[in-house]
Amino acid sequence: MPPSCLLFLSLFLALDFPHRSEKKSDLYLPAAAPCGGSRLYDLNCGAGDPFRCFGGFLRSLQGSRSIPELRPDNMSEEFRFCDEEWSKVLHLQRRLISLRGNSSASWISQPRRAAEAPLRRLVCRPRAVAATEAAASHRAGFSPHVAPVNFFYFRGRSDIENDNDFFVIEFYTNTCKPESPKPWSQDSRPANDTKVGTPTRKKNCNCKNSKCLKLYCECFAAGVYCDGCNCTNCCNNVDNETVRHVAVEATLERNPNAFRPKIGSGTQTLRDSRDETGEPLFGRHNKGCHCKKSECLKKYCECFQANILCSENCKCLDCKNFEGSMERKPLFRGDHGSTLYMQHAALNGAAGAHIFLSPTISRKRKIQDVFSCTSVNGQSTKSFTQSKTPVQVSSSTPIPAASSTNTAPVASTKVIYRSLLADTVRTEHVRDLCKLLVMVSGEVAKTVADRQIEESSVLEGHVECSPHSDYERDQSQKDLYMPRTSADECSSGISLDKPDKEESRSECREREKGGKPVSPGTLVLMCNEKDMIFMASQAAAADPSSSNNRSTSEAYVEQEKGVLTKFRDYLLKLVTCGQMKEEKYRSMSSMHERACHMESALYSIARNSVPATTVEIPLTRTSSPAYSTNICPPVGCQTLGNGDMKLKLEKAEM
DNA sequence: GAGTTTGAAACT
């Protein structure tokens, strides 16, 4: 994705809805249910359900305000938000942003769609008619661009027996096409800003035989209507929404993940995500490729196309798409990847604030080479499989000591250099650091809470975010919402004591088993991403004293600042220490080269956590890739990254 | 633009 798209995304996140007063009328609230709230309501808004919280909001609104009763004859009527209600929506939206920050896989979960429009309209109707009436909405100018994903929501709900009893609150966005300037952009940017106006020009398909109703069709697979395509006999449009709906269902039947991003954030760390050559490498294909003849160096290979390295998931033959591959070098695209790549990366919130103390050198290919010299993936299945476990542990373990103890075969076989900090930062140090950071976090939180305790406003008390009932009721659907990446497996178990997360916890325990026992704080730092929905609700639940959403957000900001500052100090010390060691080694002429190597490695650590040129920690994320930084909502949005949530949770746990 | 190659998706 070109930089312009990054800007676009960040601007999308920065959208200040309150200032679009003239757009208020575009927002509608569904009518209320009749039977005293006995009806099921849910927000139907797409992957990750970033606006799931609106479900709670609507319910609270329903309870506290007079909303027209929903009757069979008016259930499709739309109810306009009054200004007061609208402001609550805006507030909630901001809170969502602040809670999830740039790591929000859910908030920015749909770049294709995110590039299209902000919230415009909510419609409630029985699920039974949703699909067909969606077409009417579309004709009225509102496009259910998330339609394919919406249907995730329809599936597997044992609590819904009758489609007429289940009301879907649909979230509609105004279709955003490069050729039709967005309404939302008119007040936030000059109309001639084509850079942003044409962010992700949709690729047009040329389907001939699939009616654009199979995953063969890129449009269909992307979850968007065909528009401007060269397809023949196309049914992937609003006029064929019914048959399309069937096709979507059938597709999901075959593969429930069909419409979810193929590229998840893998174990490749943030540092990995951009090495000294600027290569964006993070993410990995969830299913992996199965290339046979392309050597994974052509766009036939989905990994290569996504500009990511092949991973353990891949079953390719003669793969050359690994770090250090000489064949790959000249082919590497330095443009930060294809649209596909960025979309998927964004979809998965792959760029979060990940703190790693140890440079990672593990790569699929390297490990292969270590365990077998064959160039065919599958041929050395056994040894490769065996190597996988330690590899993952080492690649996601911030403690050098851990990887050296645990991955002895790897380390002893082909270690190019040894970290200067390998002997400096021990497990207990990391543990102490984590404790310290948690302490800081707690102190800051307390301070902020004290400061804000009197600021509680009546309005905010109304806004309920991410109701637990919602979440728990749909627990079985969690996998429908949250991309199940490997990082997910790791992270979702972190510091979470909720009984209903046993599965995740056990995953986490397994990790600990396979690896080295690490403190919760270390685990916190290890993890790339998390179940944000759960985290959000967990965070809310963990802090009952703060029903004030804004307070919570601000507390997070303060916490983040404090924690990052401390961590920066620590890193600076580390850098100094490393430099001293380097000096020491340098004096030994034989070690000269190695020291140089380490310097850059060490520098990259610091660089990724703290801008080397400034003393101030930016309010944005600690992550360094331009991509994630750009996605980050601007300062005003009070963004909070993963680290925040983690620390928050950890604090609650302690 | 036509023809070939390729590997995912679909099918059996």
Add this chain to the structure above:
DNA sequence: CAGTTTCAAACTC
């Protein structure tokens, strides 16, 4: 689940 067919994009000329 594996083997085969279908499919549309990627690639080549």
